[in-house]
Amino acid sequence: MSKSFEGKIKLSTYSELVGDTCDEIIEVELSELHDFTGHPFRVVEDERMQEMVESVRKHGVLVPGIVRHRKDGEYEIISGHRRKMACELAGLETMPVIVKEYPDDQAVITMVDSNIQREDILPSEKARAYRMKYEAMKHPGTRTGGLSLDLLGEAAGESSKTVQRYLWLSRLTDDMMDLLDRKRVTILCGIDISFLNEEEQDWVYEAITIDRMTVNQEKTKKLKDCSGRRQLSRDLVRLILSEQKSKPRRYVMRPEVMEEFFGENDSVDVIEEVVEALLRGWKKGSFTI
Numbered sequence: 027m028s029k030s031f032e033g034k035i036k037l038s039t040y041s042e043l044v045g046d047t048c049d050e051i052i053e054v055e056l057s058e059l060h061d062f063t064g065h066p067f068r069v070v071e072d073e074r075m076q077e078m079v080e081s082v083r084k085h086g087v088l089v090p091g092i093v094r095h096r097k098d099g100e101y102e103i104i105s106g107h108r109r110k111m112a113c114e115l116a117g118l119e120t121m122p123v124i125v126k127e128y129p130d131d132q133a134v135i136t137m138v139d140s141n142i143q144r145e146d147i148l149p150s151e152k153a154r155a156y157r158m159k160y161e162a163m164k165h166p167g168t169r170t171g172g173l174s175l176d177l178l179g180e181a182a183g184e185s186s187k188t189v190q191r192y193l194w195l196s197r198l199t200d201d202m203m204d205l206l207d208r209k210r211v212t213i214l215c216g217i218d219i220s221f222l223n224e225e226e227q228d229w230v231y232e233a234i235t236i237d238r239m240t241v242n243q244e245k246t247k248k249l250k251d252c253s254g255r256r257q258l259s260r261d262l263v264r265l266i267l268s269e270q271k272s273k274p275r276r277y278v279m280r281p282e283v284m285e286e287f288f289g290e291n292d293s294v295d296v297i298e299e300v301v302e303a304l305l306r307g308w309k310k311g312s313f314t315i
Contacts, residue, residue, distance in 0.1 A: 051090045053120040058100040059093065059110055062133070066154035067141045069107045071115070074146070078112040087113065090122040092140070094133055101125070104133050105140035134162040139181040149195060149213060150203035156189055157196035194220045201231045210234065211241060218246035222253045229263040239267040 091106020175186035
């Protein structure tokens with residue numbers, strides 16, 4: 027087992043990611059570089075990508091990617107998916123990489139830890155990434171000692187509570203993940219919905235997207251409770267999500283009444299005390315209207 031993966035895994039620097047910084051850097055054809063299997067992070071042509079493209083054009087790729095050999099002799103990218111796109115957009119044909127012969131679990135852990143600290147990660151990306159890392163770290167040989175959620179989130183500086191939330195969110199269907207990313211469902215509501223089975227989540231998705239119903243924590247807790255009791259149905263989902271939150275009743279005293287019984291110097295507290303005393307007397311039957 028590689029020394030950098032003994033004990034707690036914390037990959038916060040480039041040298042920690044690649045291990046021995048004396049590894050040979052080679053230039054590889056972009057056509058021979060393939061995405062990591064199940065790579066959970068987006069690689070999009072956004073403003074940050076354009077900045078990276080300009081940097082690559084001026085200075086080249088300053089930090090080599092990390093790859094491993096595939097059975098066909100080409101390479102699987104462990105770290106460097108965005109750099110590869112930047113090279114493509116910059117018109118380059120090759121990219122510098124370091125080849126590491128990582129086994130599957132170690133490759134997954136390195137891939138996740140090299141991306142998890144980015145600021146622009148969507149909830150769905152982080153949820154899937156933590157699930158991949160969790161499954162990899164459960165296997166013998168990737169760690170020493172017990173697996174804790176604190177250890178799982180250490181590379182990103184996140185608590186066990188936060189990691190557990192994302193592990194729950196990883197159980198959402200792709201459709202529900204999309205609503206989560208588009209903020210039509212909050213993190214806390216998503217956690218409740220993650221306890222529903224796939225069919226039940228489909229019912230919720232239909233109610234939100236087709237019937238234009240909204241969710242809040244009060245509703246999603248009811249969905250979770252009903253699902254736990256195996257009572258949830260498509261009709262019950264619609265009934266729960268169609269519930270409207272009751273608005274508190276407001277009482278306004280007419281101006282002429284205020285002027286007749288209260289002076290300008292009477293505070294709101296005094297007025298409320300008088301009204302409350304009269305109502306209590308009326309309720310006890312001390313007087314009638």
